């Protein structure tokens with residue numbers, strides 16, 4: 001369990017995180033205001049989709065305004081690389097520097113760090129971020145396939161061992177069995193190492209089930225859309241919250 005601004009990530013219903021995907025500062029702040037009024041538990045700024053993400057000063061300025069607009073909800077800063085399906089064109093060194101700057105600015109509560117891109121180079125940002133009291137979400141994305149169960153579990157455990165507070169994986173299924181493999185990996189790891197806080201996502205339409213059943217299989221956060229989503233298969237926040245409520249009450 002990881003506590004951020006009074007929100008317990010890893011107990012009870014999976015927490016709902018809404019990504020901010022606008023390209024310009026105005027749209028970003030507008031989305032933050034909508035999220036602030038919604039039932040989202042937290043917000044994610046996909047800074048890689050911001051048109052000015054190559055300019056650190058601009059990013060930090062937007063992040064500051066975002067912090068104000070989002071109010072009391074925890075905020076996650078994400079810079080998704082092109083290698084893992086995002087829009088960042090930065091080099092590994094530039095990306096690591098921007099991640100550390102975002103953490104040091106005091107305007108983010110969580111930081112997504114890709115643990116395997118750039119040959120694992122971004123891991124150098126883990127300790128500085130934690131030194132700024134920012135919770136680290138170590139991530140891995142495969143937009144082309146679903147690795148087998150053992151590989152999913154190994155990657156999630158490696159992310160944990162590398163110092164992340166939360167281990168996240170998002171993969172693309174080619175079949176319904178791939179979705180089962182992802183859910184099986186989450187449940188097995190959760191039973192074996194309950195101390196690891198997990199986020200496990202199977203993307204696209206057939207993977208949508210994984211976005212609804214986190215409480216059953218041990219995925220602590222689910223990403224939902226308000227308007228435009230940030231990945232295939234994301235469900236609108238209202239439908240997602242309704243299904244999660246039904247499943248939660250069935251567990252007694």
Ligand SMILES: O=C1C[C@@](O)(C(=O)O)C[C@@H](O)[C@@H]1O
Pocket residue numbers: 019044046078112139168170201203223230231232234
């Ligand atoms: O890592 C993730 C998960 C995600 O890719 C999804 O499938 O919901 C959406 C991204 O915005 C986020 O950073």
